[in-house]
Amino acid sequence: xxxxxxxxxxxxxxxxxxxxxxxxxxxxxxxxxxxxxxxxxxxxxxxxxxxxxxxxxxxxxxxxxxxxxxxxxxxxxxxxxxxxxxxxxxxxxxxxxxxxxxxxxxxxxxxxxxxxxxxxxxxxxxxxxxxxxxxxxxxxxxxxx
Amino acid sequence: xxxxxxxxxxxxxxxxxxxxxxxxxxxxxxxxxxxxxxxxxxxxxxxxxxxxxxxxxxxxxxxxxxxxxxxxxxxxxxxxxxxxxxxxxxxxxxxxxxxxxxxxxxxxxxxxxxxxxx
Amino acid sequence: xxxxxxxxxxxxxxxxxxxxxxxxxxxxxxxxxxxxxxxxxxxxxxxxxxxxxxxxxxxxxxxxxxxxxxxxxxxxxxxxxxxxxxxxxxxxxxxxxxxxxxxxxxxxxxxxxxxxxxxxxxxxxxxxxxxxxxxxxxxxxxxxxxxxxxxxxxxxxxxxxxxxxxxxxxxxxxxxxxxxxxxxxxxxxxxxxxxxxxxxxxxxxxxxxxxxxxxxxxxxxxxxxxxxxxxxxxxxxxxxxxxxxxxxxxxxxxxxxxxxxxxxxxxxxxxxxxxxxxxxxxxxxxxxxxxxxxxxxxxxxxxxxxxxxxxxxxxxxxxxxxxxxxxxxxxxxxxxxxxxxxxxxxxxxxxxxxxxxxxxxxxxxxxxxxxxxxxxxxxxxxxxxxxxxxxxxxxxxxxxxxxxxxxxxxxxxxxxxxxxxxxxxxxxxxxxxxxxxxxxxxxxxxxxxxxxxxxxxxxxxxxxxxxxxxxxxxxxxxxxxxxxxxxxxxxxxxxxxxxxxxxxxxxxxxxxxxxxxxxxxx
Numbered sequence: 034x035x036x037x038x039x040x041x042x043x044x045x046x047x048x049x050x051x052x053x054x055x056x057x058x059x060x061x062x063x064x065x066x067x068x069x070x071x072x073x074x075x076x077x078x079x080x081x082x083x084x085x086x087x088x089x090x091x092x093x094x095x096x097x098x099x100x101x102x103x104x105x106x107x108x109x110x111x112x113x114x115x116x117x118x119x120x121x122x123x124x125x126x127x128x129x130x131x132x133x134x135x136x137x138x139x140x141x142x143x144x145x146x147x148x149x150x151x152x153x154x155x156x157x158x159x160x161x162x163x164x165x166x167x168x169x170x171x172x173x174x175x176x177x178x
Numbered sequence: 179x180x181x182x183x184x185x186x187x188x189x190x191x192x193x194x195x196x197x198x199x200x201x202x203x204x205x206x207x208x209x210x211x212x213x214x215x216x217x218x219x220x221x222x223x224x225x226x227x228x229x230x231x232x233x234x235x236x237x238x239x240x241x242x243x244x245x246x247x248x249x250x251x252x253x254x255x256x257x258x259x260x261x262x263x264x265x266x267x268x269x270x271x272x273x274x275x276x277x278x279x280x281x282x283x284x285x286x287x288x289x290x291x292x293x294x295x296x
Numbered sequence: 297x298x299x300x301x302x303x304x305x306x307x308x309x310x311x312x313x314x315x316x317x318x319x320x321x322x323x324x325x326x327x328x329x330x331x332x333x334x335x336x337x338x339x340x341x342x343x344x345x346x347x348x349x350x351x352x353x354x355x356x357x358x359x360x361x362x363x364x365x366x367x368x369x370x371x372x373x374x375x376x377x378x379x380x381x382x383x384x385x386x387x388x389x390x391x392x393x394x395x396x397x398x399x400x401x402x403x404x405x406x407x408x409x410x411x412x413x414x415x416x417x418x419x420x421x422x423x424x425x426x427x428x429x430x431x432x433x434x435x436x437x438x439x440x441x442x443x444x445x446x447x448x449x450x451x452x453x454x455x456x457x458x459x460x461x462x463x464x465x466x467x468x469x470x471x472x473x474x475x476x477x478x479x480x481x482x483x484x485x486x487x488x489x490x491x492x493x494x495x496x497x498x499x500x501x502x503x504x505x506x507x508x509x510x511x512x513x514x515x516x517x518x519x520x521x522x523x524x525x526x527x528x529x530x531x532x533x534x535x536x537x538x539x540x541x542x543x544x545x546x547x548x549x550x551x552x553x554x555x556x557x558x559x560x561x562x563x564x565x566x567x568x569x570x571x572x573x574x575x576x577x578x579x580x581x582x583x584x585x586x587x588x589x590x591x592x593x594x595x596x597x598x599x600x601x602x603x604x605x606x607x608x609x610x611x612x613x614x615x616x617x618x619x620x621x622x623x624x625x626x627x628x629x630x631x632x633x634x635x636x637x638x639x640x641x642x643x644x645x646x647x648x649x650x651x652x653x654x655x656x657x658x659x660x661x662x663x664x665x666x667x668x669x670x671x672x673x674x675x676x677x678x679x680x681x682x683x684x685x686x687x688x689x690x691x692x693x694x695x696x697x698x699x700x701x702x703x704x705x706x707x708x709x710x711x712x713x714x715x716x717x718x719x720x721x722x723x724x725x726x727x728x729x730x731x732x733x734x735x736x737x738x739x740x741x742x743x744x745x746x747x748x749x750x751x752x753x754x755x756x757x758x759x760x761x762x763x764x765x766x767x768x769x770x771x772x773x774x775x776x777x778x779x780x781x782x783x784x785x786x787x788x789x790x791x792x793x794x795x796x797x798x799x800x801x802x803x804x805x806x807x808x809x810x811x812x813x814x815x816x817x818x
Contacts, residue, residue: 067235071263100320107317114310121302163270167277191479198468207468214475221479225486253372254485257434261478264441268471271448275464282457291461 036089045087052080060153064145073149074156081161090168102162109155116144116151183224191217204276204286211272215265219258226251300342301360301378301429304386307342308422311335312415319411328414329401335418336397339425340390347383347794357802359431375492377431380798381649385428385565387795388653391780392556392660393421399664399773400549402766403671407547413453420446420553424561433481433574434491440477440529440562444470447558451546462545469538473528480522484574487514497574519575523584526570530563532622533591536615540599543614544607544676548667551607555614556660560652564618568625568648572803577629585626590729592619597739606666606676606751609743610659613702616736617655623733624648624717627724632804640723645800646792647717653795654709654784658701661777665695668770669751672763678747683756688765692752694774699748701781703741709785 036042053076059066060073085093140146194217197210227250234249236242276286283291315328350358357379365373397417404410419442426439448470452463485491488499503512528535539559543551571581596616603609628644631637668691669684670676685692701708704715714737721730765771784791 071259104317104320107313110313111310111317114306114313117302118306118310121299121306163274167270167274191475195472195475198472204464211468211471214471218475218478218482222482225482253491254482260434260438264438264445264474267445268448268467271445272464272467275448275452275460275467278452278455279460279464282460291464 036092037087041087045083049080049083052083053077056080056157057153060149061146063149063153070149070152071156073153075160077153077157078160078164081157082164085164085168093165094169097165102158102165105158106155106162109151109153109158112151113148113155116147120144184221187217187221187224190220193217202288204279204288204291207288208269208272208276211269212265215261215269219261219265222254222258222261226254298360300346301358301376302362304339304342304429305422305426307335307338308418308425312418312422315411315415315418319415325411328411332414332418333394333397333401336390336393336421339421340387340394343383343386343390346378347387350378350380350383350798373492374435375431375494376429376435377493378429379802380800381565381569381802382428384649384653384795384799385561386425388656389421389424389428389557389561392553392656392777393417395660395664395773395777396549396552396556397773398776399552399667399770400547402769403548403667406671407454413450413547416446416450416453417550417553419443420450420558424557427561428565431493432491433484433493433496436493436566436569437474437477437481440566441474443558443562444474444529447550447554450550451542451554453547453550456545459545462541466538466542469528469535473525473535476521476525476528480518480520480525483514483518483521487512487518493569493574497576500574501576515575516580519581522570522575523567523581526563526567527588529559530567530618530622531559531592531615532563532588532618533595533615536592536596539615540608540611543611543663544605548663548670551610551667552660552663555611555663556656559614559618560621560656564621564625564652567622568803571625571629572632577633579630579633582626582629582633585622585629586726586729589619589621589623589626590732592616593623593736594619594732597736597743601739601743604678606669606678606681606747607663608676609678609747610662610666613740613743614655614659616740617651617659617702620714620717620733620736621648621652621655623729624651624720627721627726627729628800628803631724636724638804640720641804642797642800643716643720644724645803646796647713647720649796649799650792651710651713651717653791654701654713654781657777657780657784658698658708658710661694661698661774661781662702664770664774664777665691665698668766668774669695671766671770678750680757681751682754683752684763685752687756687763690765690771691774694778695752696748697778697781699744701785703744704737705741707782707785709781712785712788 056073056076056079058073059068059076060070063069063073191214194210194213194215197213198207201207201210228248230248231250232240232245232248234245234252234255236245240249279291280286285291311331311334315331318327318331319325357377360376360378362374362376400413400417404413407413423439423443423446427436427443430436430439448463448467451466452459481491484496484500487503488496490496490499500515503515524535528538531539543555546554567585571577571585575581593616596612596614596619600609600612600616603612624644625648628641628648631641631644666676668688669681672688672691673681673684675681697708701710704710706712714733718730718733721727721733
């Protein structure tokens with residue numbers, strides 16, 4: 034897939050940083066405002082999609098590969114499961130093992146913050162992996178123009 | 179609002195199922211899957227509606243006691259989040275399969291993709 | 297107990313994620329196989345330990361609330377329920393999964409990306425454990441979906457033409473089924489405001505009309521959506537068309553898992569749970585189950601008789617045998633609904649549940665043997681095979697055991713469960729259905745005599761002239777299931793006492809018992 038014009042490339046590389054920052058913000062404040070792990074992960078993935086669309090498939094293939102996405106995805110999922118299992122040995126499955134602070138503070142809500150971060154990592158890495166796999170596969174399958 | 183909105187949501191669901199079963203192009207079938215997912219999520223969110231309700235977010239103006247009295251039901255919203263993720267997984271898998279089907283058969287027409295009979 | 301039950305879901309999921317991580321670390325490429333076998337074995341061990349622990353009081357239901365939210369602080373809480381039926385299903389699922397994964401260690405050598413297979417397989421097993429342990433309607437739906445999505449990926453694993461086409465059709469029909477299940481759950485939530493199965497049951501009972509069961513149109517619509525969606529997952533006629541394409545095209549261990557466990561855990565178990573413990577057994581739901589079961593029984597076996605593809609024949613027989621199970625469960629529901637004797641309802645349910653257990657054992661065994669044959673000879677067409685009894689002794693012994701079990705020949709397990717079903721049908725007042733069940737059993741016997749004659753007996757054909765026996769992990773998986781078939785046919789009484797009576801109890805207690813187990817009236 035070819036990239037786009039230099040104007041688009043320069044704009045995209047600046048905007049992507051803000052998009053990913055917004056995604057991380059939505060993930061981290063998931064226990065205070067609407068959003069959380071899944072929505073934040075999708076926004077981060079949208080930033081990556083923006084980069085791939087504006088630069089084309091080849092530069093991206095040199096920088097990252099699907100394998101790294103799989104490892105990050107697995108790590109995020111394991112972190113979520115560890116949160117649940119630590120709760121298991123401290124009480125019930127998924128029990129809250131951190132204190133709940135005052136409402137509307139950043140460090141409140143117990144283990145929800147860690148769960149949100151883990152899910153955000155998993156969703157971002159997983160969806161990026163899916164997108165890269167489909168883009169690279171479609172490029173191989175479609176007839177040459 | 180009453181019954182009409184639920185009837186419309188069901189009509190949306192039936193439209194999606196029509197697209198799933200009657201269309202011959204694989205891409206249109208995948209769009210039918212997407213429409214069906216949207217319709218079910220819409221139905222689920224509508225179940226939690228309360229007349230004149232506010233959003234179920236705890237803020238300084240709306241402490242939890244206020245929310246219990248006036249907010250729309252947040253449980254269907256949590257169910258819809260999960261349902262959206264499941265729909266995403268199914269759609270991604272279907273698109274990946276459609277790509278491979280095109281590689282193997284060279285066409286997107288379901289009438290030509292009929293190796294298995296009997 | 298509180299620690300071990302969630303681990304039944306947590307161990308396979310954790311192993312799946314670990315396989316994904318470790319597969320990309322250089323030098324550990326042999327680890328996914330070991331990890332998946334260990335994880336499934338651990339789940340089976342936990343299942344047996346839990347069953348042994350529950351033997352002291354087989355009528356008790358353990359409810360485990362996630363996060364400790366047991367409803368004291370408000371009506372919200374997600375519950376996992378371990379009762380007799382869950383215990384039996386856990387043992388069935390993990391036993392078949394262990395045999396299949398042992399088989400797969402050697403069978404999957406011809407595929408690449410084997411770590412993907414192990415990850416998806418573990419996800420499917422963990423999700424099926426979750427389905428049978430779920431005490432919450434939406435939780436059960438989510439686990440059914442996870443198992444189904446993993447199975448779509450696994451059916452398409454080889455990426456050949458036939459596999460992709462079968463997987464795509466399976467996916468489309470599975471999406472329709474899941475949609476209807478979710479619509480049913482939505483309507484039940486709108487009516488009762490609860491998702492916990494016990495609380496929904498008492499809510500529906502509270503809406504009861506003069507007939508003693510709820511005749512409100514909304515409940516009927518919810519029941520229709522739920523029963524329709526779950527019947528598609530269980531491959532009942534008229535929703536069976538995905539099964540003859542999907543099960544043969546999958547790799548052999550996946551066919552064994554799909555036919556042996558998925559259509560039971562996500563299909564027949566969910567049907568039984570919903571009809572008995574949520575909706576409340578009533579004459580109309582029971583009649584729907586009886587009609588679907590009978591149609592599946594007959595149409596499955598008539599379509600199977602003309603098949604020459606080994607795995608396709610087994611797939612059609614799956615439809616027919618699941619018809620037996622659903623028919624027996626429906627008959628039990630009918631007897632319970634019209635206030636008949638508890639003993640007769642219990643006998644119907646015993647037949648249905650025992651046949652579910654037996655079908656898991658012998659159908660998986662048959663699919664594994666067909667996979668072994670295909671691995672060695674490269675063909676599934678019965679007329680191209682022949683004389684395998686001399687060339688592959690272990691495989692053909694296991695195939696014979698499986699064929700005799702499914703045909704209902706004593707002393708194998710199929711005979712006992714079919715006999716119980718037929719006697720129970722007569723006692724419940726359905727003599728015509730009992731006669732039809734006998735007819736279907738005879739036709740099944742005919743069909744498998746044909747399989748034996750063409751595949752195992754006779755002279756070796758060009759394809760089978762130079763084959764050798766399969767590798768030892770494959771043989772181990774098959775022999776383990778064959779042993780289960782033989783033992784289950786002989787040791788009926790202890791199995792009945794420890795496995796099936798608590799399961800039948802859990803179903804028959806129905807809505808009222810579920811309310812008691814949830815900890816009092818809502």
